[in-house]
Amino acid sequence: MPKNIFDYIIEDRLPFFWCEGCGNGIILKSIAQAFADLELEPKNIVVVTGIGCWGKADDYLSTNSLHVTHGRALAAATGVKAVNPNLKVVALMGDGDGVTIGGNHFIHAARRNMDITAIISNNFNYGMTGGQYSGTTPEPSFTATSRYGSVEPPFDICALAKAAGAPYVARATVYHVNLLERYIKNAIQKKGFSVVDVINICPTYYGRFNKLKSPVEMMSWLRDNSTMKLEDGNIYNNRFAIGEFVNEDKLDFSTKYAQLQNNARKLSVQLEQDLSGK
Amino acid sequence: MTQEIKFLQGNEACLEGALKAGARFYAGYPITPSSEIAEMASQRLPAIGGVFIQMEDELGSMAALVGASMAGAKAFTATSGPGFSLMQENLGLAIMTEAPCVVINVQRSGPSTGLATKPAQADVMQARWGTHGDHAIITLCPTSVQECYDLMIYAFNFSERFRTPVIFLSDEIVGHMREKVVLRDDIPVVDRAFPQCEPNQYKPYKAGDDKVPPMAYFGSEFIFHASSSMHDETGYPNNTSQNADKVIRRLYEKIYDHRDEISITKEFETEDADVLFISFGAAARSAREAVKMLRSGSIKAGLLQINTIWPFPDEKVKRLALRAKVVLVPEMNLGQIINEVIKFSCGTPVFGINKVDSTIITPLEIVNKAKEVLQNA
Amino acid sequence: MKTRTEIVLAGVGGQGLILIGKIIGEAAALYEGKNAVQTQSYGVASRGGFSKSELVISDEEIAYPEVMEPDLVLALSQQSYDMYRNKIGKNCLLIFDSDTVDSGECSGKAMGYPMTSAAVELHSLKNLNMIALGILSGLTTSRDIFITGFPSYDSIRKSLEQNSPSQYRHQNLEAFEHGFKLP
Numbered sequence: 001m002p003k004n005i006f007d008y009i010i011e012d013r014l015p016f017f018w019c020e021g022c023g024n025g026i027i028l029k030s031i032a033q034a035f036a037d038l039e040l041e042p043k044n045i046v047v048v049t050g051i052g053c054w055g056k057a058d059d060y061l062s063t064n065s066l067h068v069t070h071g072r073a074l075a076a077a078t079g080v081k082a083v084n085p086n087l088k089v090v091a092l093m094g095d096g097d098g099v100t101i102g103g104n105h106f107i108h109a110a111r112r113n114m115d116i117t118a119i120i121s122n123n124f125n126y127g128m129t130g131g132q133y134s135g136t137t138p139e140p141s142f143t144a145t146s147r148y149g150s151v152e153p154p155f156d157i158c159a160l161a162k163a164a165g166a167p168y169v170a171r172a173t174v175y176h177v178n179l180l181e182r183y184i185k186n187a188i189q190k191k192g193f194s195v196v197d198v199i200n201i202c203p204t205y206y207g208r209f210n211k212l213k214s215p216v217e218m219m220s221w222l223r224d225n226s227t228m229k230l231e232d233g234n235i236y237n238n239r240f241a242i243g244e245f246v247n248e249d250k251l252d253f254s255t256k257y258a259q260l261q262n263n264a265r266k267l268s269v270q271l272e273q274d275l276s277g278k
Numbered sequence: 279m280t281q282e283i284k285f286l287q288g289n290e291a292c293l294e295g296a297l298k299a300g301a302r303f304y305a306g307y308p309i310t311p312s313s314e315i316a317e318m319a320s321q322r323l324p325a326i327g328g329v330f331i332q333m334e335d336e337l338g339s340m341a342a343l344v345g346a347s348m349a350g351a352k353a354f355t356a357t358s359g360p361g362f363s364l365m366q367e368n369l370g371l372a373i374m375t376e377a378p379c380v381v382i383n384v385q386r387s388g389p390s391t392g393l394a395t396k397p398a399q400a401d402v403m404q405a406r407w408g409t410h411g412d413h414a415i416i417t418l419c420p421t422s423v424q425e426c427y428d429l430m431i432y433a434f435n436f437s438e439r440f441r442t443p444v445i446f447l448s449d450e451i452v453g454h455m456r457e458k459v460v461l462r463d464d465i466p467v468v469d470r471a472f473p474q475c476e477p478n479q480y481k482p483y484k485a486g487d488d489k490v491p492p493m494a495y496f497g498s499e500f501i502f503h504a505s506s507s508m509h510d511e512t513g514y515p516n517n518t519s520q521n522a523d524k525v526i527r528r529l530y531e532k533i534y535d536h537r538d539e540i541s542i543t544k545e546f547e548t549e550d551a552d553v554l555f556i557s558f559g560a561a562a563r564s565a566r567e568a569v570k571m572l573r574s575g576s577i578k579a580g581l582l583q584i585n586t587i588w589p590f591p592d593e594k595v596k597r598l599a600l601r602a603k604v605v606l607v608p609e610m611n612l613g614q615i616i617n618e619v620i621k622f623s624c625g626t627p628v629f630g631i632n633k634v635d636s637t638i639i640t641p642l643e644i645v646n647k648a649k650e651v652l653q654n655a
Numbered sequence: 656m657k658t659r660t661e662i663v664l665a666g667v668g669g670q671g672l673i674l675i676g677k678i679i680g681e682a683a684a685l686y687e688g689k690n691a692v693q694t695q696s697y698g699v700a701s702r703g704g705f706s707k708s709e710l711v712i713s714d715e716e717i718a719y720p721e722v723m724e725p726d727l728v729l730a731l732s733q734q735s736y737d738m739y740r741n742k743i744g745k746n747c748l749l750i751f752d753s754d755t756v757d758s759g760e761c762s763g764k765a766m767g768y769p770m771t772s773a774a775v776e777l778h779s780l781k782n783l784n785m786i787a788l789g790i791l792s793g794l795t796t797s798r799d800i801f802i803t804g805f806p807s808y809d810s811i812r813k814s815l816e817q818n819s820p821s822q823y824r825h826q827n828l829e830a831f832e833h834g835f836k837l838p
Contacts, residue, residue: 013514046496048345051506058503059515064496066348067505068341069371075338076371079345079353082329083303084497087349105341108334257329264324285681285691310699395697455720456677456693458684560720567719641719 003039005032013060018053019127021215023174023200027121028057030177031090034185035063045088048077050097053128054121054200057092071102074109077116085115085254088188095122099155100135110164110193115252117187117194120157123202131205138238142209156235157197158245168194169246174201175222176242183244192252199226199240282461288426288452289314289356291459292382293322295430296354299467301380302328303351305342307335307361310394311450312384315356336361340368340381347377348504350495352434356382360391362401362408369443370409373529375504376483376491378437378470380430382446384453385559387636396636397450399559400611405445406588412526414533416540417445417588419558423457428465429542429585435468436540440532441490447587449610451560451638473500483525484511489532534589542585543594547573551580553648554602554626556595556619558584560638561608567641572648579648587615592622599623604651606631608639627655660804661722662710664787665738666731669702671784674818676708678788682806682814683712689804692720705734712804726802727795728763729787730756731770740765748800750790752783766794768837774830782830788815789834797838808835 009032018024035045045063049055051070058065064087068076073091081089091098098120099106109116125143126132132145136157140149161169168190172180180198187194201207201218212218226240235241286294293315304319320330329346333339339355346353357365362383372379385401387393401408405417416436420426430446437444473480473492482502485491491511494500503513508525510516533540546566548554553572555565562583572579582598584591595618599605605623607616608631616630631647633639662679664672673695680693691712698704709722724744730736730751736758739749743763751758753767768790774782788811795805806814812831819827 043499043501044497046349056515058505062501064501065503065505065513066345066375066496067503067507068344068375069367069506072337072341072368072371075333075341076345078331078333078338079303079305079342079347080349080496081345082305082331082342083346083349083351087497104334105338108338257324261324261327264321268321268325283685285677285684394699451694451720454695456680456691457717457720458690564719570718638721640721640723642723 001039003036005029005036008032008035008042008063009060010062016060017056019204021201021203021218022053023123024054024057024121026174026177027119027180027198027200028060030181030184031119033181034188037185038188040088044086045090046077046080048073048080048089048091050093050102051128052094052097052126054092054094055097071097071100072105073097074102074105074116074118078109078112078114081114081116081254082257085258089115090117090119090188093118093120094127095120095124095136095157096126096134099157099160103135107160107164110161110166110195113165113167113192113250113252115191115193115254117190117196119184119187119196119198121198121200122157123200123206125202125206127202127205131202131209138235141206143206144209154235157195161195162246166195166246167192167248167250170195170244171197171199171240171242173199173222173226173240173242175219176226179242186244186247190247191255192250281463284459284461285456286423286459287314287454287456288420288423288448289384289454290318291423291426292356292430292446292448293318294459294461295427296380296434297322297326298427298461299352299431299434300469301352301354301434302326303343303346303353304328304330304355305333305339305346305353306355306357307333307339309358309361311386311453312356312358312382315382336364337367340365341371343379344368344372344375344377347372347379348375348496350497352378352438354380354382356384358384358386359388359401362404366408370411370413371506372443373409373413373415374506376441376493377443377504378441378493379443380433380437380446381443382448385447385449387634393636395450397560397638398610398634398636399449399561400614400634401447402587402609402611402614405447412530414530415445415588416440416442416533416586417447418542419447419585419587420452421559421562421583421585422452423455423459425585426452427459427461431465431467432542438468438470439490440536441470441493442533447559449559477501481511482513483509485528485532489528489535537589540586540589541591541594543591544583544585546581546583548580548582548598550578551598551601552603553577553579553652554598554605555579555581555608555644556584556605556615557581557608558587558615561610564639564641565608565644568644568648571641571645577648577652584615590618592618595619595622596624599626602626603655604629604648606644606648606651608644610634610639627651658713658715659717660712660802661725662712662805663722663725663728663739664708664710665729665735666706668697668700668704668706670706670731672706672708672731675784675788676710678811678814678818679806680710680712681818682810683804686810686813687806689714690717692717694720707735727791727805729791731783731787733757748794748802750794752787770834773833773837777830777833778826782826785827785830786834786837789831790837792831793835793838
């Protein structure tokens with residue numbers, strides 16, 4: 001049955017609580033659009049969220065959802081997926097949630113190749129707690145906890161995901177909405193761990209601290225600093241390479257585990273026979 | 279059907295009990311002295327269609343249990359001190375989301391990494407209060423291999439019945455001890471109550487009189503929200519103070535209102551005991567031996583063995599302490615459960631027998647202390 | 656009257672003491688209808704370092720799980736021999752590997768057997784535990800050093816078979832039988 005975004009977003013719960021100019025609404029709409037385009041049944045979707053502004057995204061969804069502790073969305077999602085591989089499991093995390101406090105779960109979910117889609121709203125700071133620096137804050141940005149400029153190099157989420165073995169890795173920005181929708185749809189369709197690093201704007205904190213005061217200024221900043229020439233992108237220096245970086249086929253955890261279960265059934269019978277001396 | 283009798287380690291019996299109770303998901307991180315449980319789970323679970331997954335740490339293990347539980351599986355993990363500390367975070371998640379699961383802590387000597395292969399009973403208060411915020415918790419302590427098996431089934435039953443994590447507080451002695459165990463079939467297995475309403479009427483945190491909400495699973499016709507943050511019956515956020523009060527009280531009362539159903543204790547010769555021992559886990563075994571030794575020397579001693587340590591069996595302690603001349607609490611720590619005993623001892627003098635040298639308290643140490651305090655009583 | 660039979664199996668990690676403890680305990684518990692508790696003490700190293708397996712066997716329920724006054728001690732290293740030689744009662748048997756242990760004064764009845772050389776001659780040092788198990792079984796079967804509660808030859812043999820994977824079963828039984836004849 002054809003679907004639209006309001007089969008997934010609860011209209012009554014709008015407007016979003018996010019600040020004016022925040023890109024989270026754009027990302028959430030893109031996700032709902034991807035669900036609709038793929039005609040997914042809400043009962044078969046589990047959205048797992050962590051803590052942060054983006055971690056509140058499930059408040060607006062009519063799918064199943066599991067809102068967990070800070071950084072643990074992928075670990076909880078791993079439990080859901082391992083028990084029922086038929087569920088479409090989508091983890092929504094911010095840059096703090098996904099690759100800072102939750103960095104260990106992120107690389108291991110990628111390594112394990114769990115069939116989970118991770119959509120990271122990457123706004124370079126902790127919005128919910130007042131704009132402190134995160135593991136993706138570009139150097140030398142100014143934040144509530146780096147008033148003299150951050151001296152820590154940031155993670156390139158896509159490079160990290162690729163190195164950890166994720167079979168689908170893409171980056172878009174909230175300015176490039178068509179691209180964003182397409183990548184999210186591709187990621188959801190991918191069997192295996194898929195990552196979409198969405199460069200988002202936080203005019204309230206990151207923008208205000210870094211001379212990008214209005215949403216318009218921030219959007220222009222995304223437009224002017226994004227490139228689809230990968231060699232031209234340098235996230236460490238506020239140049240955002242956007243595009244699909246990895247798109248390959250690789251057996252996911254659940255497929256391999258089902259095979260393991262078959263082997264275990266046969267082997268455990270043999271083992272019992274061996275021990276009973278037959 | 280004849281029941282199998284085996285000679286097993288406590289840790290192995292825990293796994294047998296878990297499988298009997300219907301456990302089908304294990305997520306964990308290896309740690310001495312609990313690793314046998316993970317190793318056996320990794321062999322046995324996939325052969326019966328279950329899943330074993332070795333997570334990157336205990337934070338993730340505990341989070342994965344919550345996910346698995348919400349997807350409909352009976353889920354468990356096993357760990358020891360350092361890992362149990364990491365699990366506190368998402369133990370709270372399991373309490374708040376009301377995700378049934380069982381966490382085995384085979385206690386070892388601490389603090390921190392301490393003595394990895396040596397026993398202790400020093401996580402009693404951590405089990406009660408380790409995760410932040412007001413909450414109730416169910417904690418079971420085995421003293422024998424048979425109890426590892428039996429109480430593990432009860433641990434799952436309580437977790438399912440009350441939609442709550444249950445802590446199974448074993449120790450290195452009981453975990454590694456081998457004894458005869460009957461893999462009995464006569465303990466009925468309890469499953470979580472599935473909602474009886476229409477799917478579109480389902481509210482995941484709406485409870486009836488018993489304060490335990492029926493539980494659907496992800497992928498069923500019943501779509502639901504589960505949340506770590508304060509939520510109302512719908513699972514969606516509700517930050518009013520009335521709601522917070524209601525939720526926190528219900529989470530507490532759903533366990534404390536049913537403490538008679540949860541409380542498991544055993545009494546040995548308590549009827550006429552002048553000297554009452556109150557103990558749990560490995561130390562309770564020594565106390566039982568001490569009862570025999572004292573009785574053979576005509577001193578009326580008895581033991582209250584606590585298997586359900588949380589909620590604490592305060593009524594039982596009151597009743598028995600009132601009749602005794604002295605109460606002694608042997609425990610392999612510097613005094614944890616004794617403070618609970620003192621609260622309910624009704625004026626009867628209470629003495630601790632504490633040992634933290636990473637060896638079991640011996641019956642003779644208990645006998646000597648009992649004689650000493652009796653003399654001064 | 657003493658109702659508990661208490662056995663200590665002591666040596667070095669990796670010698671397989673816990674396995675023979677399990678075999679004896681299982682023999683008593685499953686094939687002779689007794690109660691048995693086996694406990695162990697070990698360090699962080701899988702190989703080397705002091706390792707000990709203890710057994711309590713009784714017709715009655717066993718409350719305290721560890722050994723209080725041993726009736727039988729097996730010592731497969733100098734350290735374990737020295738640990739027990741002056742601590743045991745006069746009726747306690749202290750059985751040691753005379754190839755690796757320098758025996759000294761003992762408060763009980765110490766008896767040495769060349770276990771290491773027996774194992775090596777038969778197959779390899781890996782069979783040391785089975786040789787030792789055979790010796791214990793042989794000793795306790797002879798009437799003059801009867802130890803109440805130690806399982807019979809038949810029970811031990813059955814338990815040994817149950818606890819040996821098929822590829823090692825033959826070799827284990829061979830070493831056990833070899834040890835059985837040594838005393």
